[in-house]
Amino acid sequence: MFYAGEMADQLKSPPPEWMVMSRRYTTQSVDTSALEPDNANGWYDATTQTLHMVVPTQSPQEVAQEMPVMMAKGHRTVKTLILHPCYTVGYGSKDHYNFPYYGAVAAMYGEGTPVRLANDRFEQFQSSLKRHAFDMNYDIAVNRDTGMLQSFHAAMTADGGGRSNFTPSVVMVGATAAQSIYYFPKSDLSAVGLASRALDAGSARGYGTLQSMAATEMMMDEMAAELKLDPIAFRLRNVLKSGMKNTQGAIPAGAIRADEVLEKAAVHPMWTERQKRKSEYESQYPGKRYGVGFGCVQKDFGTGAETSFARVELSENGQISLWHSGAEMGTGMSTSQSVLCAEWLGKPADEAHFSVTDWSVLPVETSGDPYIMSQEEQDKLQTNPRWSPSYCSPSSASNSAYYFSHSTREAARLIFEHGLWPAALAIWQTGIGGGQAAPYIVRKEDARWVDGGLTANGMQILSLEILAKKAYAMGGLTGAAVHVFNRWQWAEADFTLGNSRQRIPVDGLSVRSGAGEFKTLARDSVFYPPTQRNNASVTYYSAVGTLAEVAVDIATGKVELLNHHSIMECGNLIVPELVSGQLQGGLAMGIGHALHEYLPLYEDGPGDGTWNFNRYHLPRASDVAVWKQTSDILPALSETDPPKGMAEVVMIPVVAALVNAIAHATGHRFRDLPVRAENIREVLQ
Amino acid sequence: MKKRILLGLIVLVILIVAVLWWRENRRLDSPVQKVTADAQQIERGRYLVQASDCAACHTASGGAPLAGGYALETPFGKIFGSNLTPAADDGIGRWTADNFYMALTQGVAPGGRHLYPAMPYTSYKGVTRQDSDDMYAYLMTRPAVNQPVPDNEMPFPFNQRMAMIGWNLLFRTADPMPASSQGNSADWQRGKYLTDVLGHCGECHTPRGRLGQMESSDNLQGGTLGRITAPDITPNALAQRGWTPADLSRFLGTGIAAQGSAFDEMHKVVNLSTRFLTPEDNRALVTYLMGDQPPTAVPVKMGEGNDAGRITYLDQCSGCHAADGAGKPHVAVAMQNNATLRQPDGRNLIISVLDGLPAQEFPDGESMQSMPGFAERLNDQQIAELVNYLRVTFAGLPADITPEKVKALRKH
């Protein structure tokens, strides 16, 4: 509090070379508008006292865990819960949400008949989890002469509605994101979640960072204008670089490449020609004002307690099967995780199952809160070889590309190292004098999957079928189930496999040899990231910059989005089309957030059950420059860059880019979202 | 001798026509006016321009505000609204306040050029000089847009402006429009000015004669300039269709009331003009329309319409308008108490069913989705049955719509 006081004083009485800007930004309540409304299907079989539920959910393990607890309190006995979680869509609104439980209660009254409980769209507006509306007061100091940012004070509140869902977490993440892509030598950021009579707010794509970072990006433009600096040049001066600390004092993972994104934006014709195009456009269309705006952010992926289970099996005839705890919600993780098996096993999985809740193959216990437990508590709890700080993460926080991939890849890798590789060596070493392997040095690091199978250092290519058969014959590893945990760093554990001890970045492991059964291996020791790491709040980032080109109709205030261009860096792409699809979809959502999606919070809002898509305007193809939009994805630094989560970051910079473009077009800076035609009309009068 | 006189007459006529033609088509080259005005006058002018709904005809879609180019379809051809910005040659940059007053209230532009009554000087004739000067001050302090307006597309002889001299002789009068209701309160007087003059409501809502002149004696008793009829808005007719002063006030302010939503041209009127009226002016307008002693709204006599129409209603309409016709608040208007259903001739209802309605934005964040048109899906018989079902069930009107009536209203 001492430093906070010092900083506050300094902002109030700044040194002469400082310019201090204070601005207030607000964002609206938003409905995620997943086209599939909340629903649940259930059947209570009284004869066996079994409850069958078929539910869409982003958090299947949460439902599997909590529903029995709830049903145990009812006056009808439920001995068994058979849960079928389905693939779905939610953007956060089906994560830890209430509908499965309403469905379970409804099913209990079905008198033997299956019951389907489903929202229509009016009810969906009325009850589904909303996005938090943020109210942000930013004070930023910059040195007038150097253009370097000096100090950042932010006080934010977020409206969490009536019941707390993810509010504490959302406001925390929102605060950590306020810095956007910049280095601030001093920062004092606070965010408070408030209860209100508004509809419940929960996890929504962007998770607080959409609100806080877009505001920062709007303010950056305004500061640049005051300092008479080009907005991108101003950003470049202050961009965070690899190895520098974020506002929580942690060093982000790997290279920070926001500067490359900025540099590409700076030379894009949409930016360099904006003044010329403005005069040309406006003389051709006297009824319009033309503008170009830019925004650039980096957003974290993951939550600081990312966990998942993955089980990979190789059959004797070379079929690969994958079971994963992650839930498919339209991101295409069912494709990307299947594809990842090719990394270590030569081809994608032949069969894959998701939202798996039955992990009896690898028992894991959990207790305590991974975010607030003390180091002592963690040290004590981890002595239980089955304990992990967290059981299983829902699909959220852009967590499939990096985090879910980790468990899939580690499981596949174990099969390679302890099943396929020994099998390959055995085959290559067959014959007199050590076979074809003897004359060459054959090393695991040189193994490569090529057309037809596995080779290494010039060895004969062996197909997966042959290797699998051999691995079975040798009793090598043919199946692995892993549990992983990440607190901004992966947990690691020592396991004895075969006759060697190995440190693997997993904290739970079961293996199967040959045609045997899965056996859980007790970890010899485990290394969890220190609890202090929670203070890092975020360390993994992907960066996106977006340029937006608009024409504002002065008579009606309508904004026409003429074109937009985005530059992204997100490591290696598992499936490029899936990445570009997320970018395109995220941009659309950001465009809706900035220009179209107006939703009152309280009595005028959707709580009265009369809201539908006629009043809540979702962006259409004509709103997103569907044919003209372009994007540029930076190549990874090398083929060993991990794939990074990016499905949220893609929707953020466009929001600021649009508001900044409207400022360039009309001269007016909006600070409250959404910016609708009527708001623009008012200021143009 | 006769031949000479005849020749002389012909030459005279040619001379007169030539002079008139020159007057109607000459370029104005009087000096460009530089106008300054205080903030209050400009604000008054802005309000008056809104109340007079100039934007409806003088702002083109995608065009600069009041810079003209809007195409008005009339029975006499296509007329483009002129540029009202202070552009020197493309707009009114050279006009004085006197010029403006003359054009607005008499239909004669500087230099003697006659305006078509598509520019409703036939209603604006009552604009006070002060109000005209305020509007002038507002318009002349807007940014000039140097963009010419397209030429009108009118067949001969309508494209000869000099014909307006004759038309004005026949039909132009300085007399105010006869009141459509009874009253003498301050609100009523103000309301008459807002309705008959600034709002020029009669231009749509008053029947017209063969040469396009308003039949002023039937002021506001309904007119059909375009496809949709602007209904009778005299007090008894309004009451007959269930309007109360409160609902009418709401309708003019927001475009939506219990009696339905504004559509076609009236939606534009609400959107561009009446929504901006002050509460006092809104009240005054309503007081004039319904009179100082408004008649009581006539409650609907609900009935049971024909079965074929009922089934068509269930299959085609109830998805949005609800099986019992209650509509869905903020989404689809109710059939119950709907004023269009209660229009005796059924024309607007039939056209709505045939053509559908586009999606429309309303003030205060209201937004209506489009209504589909059923011209292709339903035949004349089915539409007649449906409309009769609606009239009997929800409007207390007889089932007298015939398939022939429907056929006649189909777009060709």
Place this chain on the structure above:
Amino acid sequence: MSIKTQPLSLTINNQHYGPLEVPEGLMMIDFLHEYVALTGCRLGCGQGICHACVAIVDHDSGTSEEVRTCITGAHFFNGKKVRTVEGLAKTDDNGEVQLSPVQQAFLEHYSFQCGYCTPGFVNAATLFVERLAKHPIPLVDLEGAIEKALENHICRCTGYVRYYQAVRDVVLKTPGLIKEPV
């Protein structure tokens, strides 16, 4: 209270159904879901806005149209020929499924994400391609025509780009849909 029913007979995906006693005023989407277990038409808004619910009606006159099943009564379809997304792919004699060109294009272009709106887009795109076969258009009009054909369909996941590109791809790859320049 008893619900009044009427008999309903129709053909869906070349299969005859009925006569079935169906309540008056039951919307077609409920009939499809509850009576004949065809869940491809999706309830997105229930108000005819999002078009996730559309089915295709093939009229005897030779024209076809997409009809919003969430706001159209089941009895409107009496005696009519209906296609839903479930009927667009073909299964050959060996049991191999052959996707329609539109379906195949949507797969290859990764056009959908959660898939909820996809049947609607498939139906709209299918009709579009069929219309072009009867009335080819110049290449320069293609993008505008695609916009017109699909503009009413809402998607929340994809941002529309890959849907539109897939449809353009199908049109360009199918002979006879684009008018050759004179």
